[in-house]
Amino acid sequence: MIKVRCPICERIMEGERLEWPQFPFCSPRCKQIDLGRWLGEGYRFPTQRDSAPDTDDGTDVADARKLP
Numbered sequence: 806m807i808k809v810r811c812p813i814c815e816r817i818m819e820g821e822r823l824e825w826p827q828f829p830f831c832s833p834r835c836k837q838i839d840l841g842r843w844l845g846e847g848y849r850f851p852t853q854r855d856s857a858p859d860t861d862d863g864t865d866v867a868d869a870r871k872l873p
């Protein structure tokens with residue numbers, strides 16, 4: 806049994822933890838909001854660009870090569 810407040814909307818989550826699959830958030834929406842806050846604060850993924858060559862930049866290069 807838990808009784809925790811959602812850090813986003815401050816809704817009280819009461820009951821078994823299994824009832825709250827998005828714990829510690831009350832809903833997928835609040836989870837997304839929290840993620841958005843991280844991104845909004847300048848959180849970056851420096852390794853994502855290195856490990857993912859198929860980015861928009863790569864696509865642009867491929868398209869440019871097709872042009873005469």
Ligand SMILES: [Zn+2]
Pocket residue numbers: 811812813814815816830831832835
């Ligand atoms: Zn919430």
